[in-house]
Amino acid sequence: MSDTTLELHTWVAFGPAGALGSIHSTSEGFAVKLLADSEWSAPFPSLEVAKSAFYARLVPGSDWPEFKEH
Template sequence: MTTTTRTRVWIAYGADGRVVGTIRAAEESYTVAMAGASAELGSYPTMEIAKSALHAHLAPGSDWPRFGEH
């Protein structure tokens, strides 16, 4: 028997349209990675917390990014 796990990915876009990070959703967590970073920021229990963590790692004063499912 084969078990398939579907991973969903959201791309975060900054105000200028460039990719600033990603959020990958798995079974029970949302993993955040910033664009160009060598390591993930961490995993969070909800999408809203993951979005907030990603926004918190942008430059001070940055607008809330636009998220699009990929």
């Protein structure tokens, strides 16, 4: 995501133990990053797709995170 510009919208994902990562809107879509990740994902075309991709990166059996816009 080095050539992608981050915009003003951020959604932080929370699980039972606290923050898990975030989704940022960009000029190209929505980028995903878990706290353990060193880099952002390639952009996804919509927020809903980005949320699904975020969830898919969690440990199997995890609860759906709560996404809060900041």
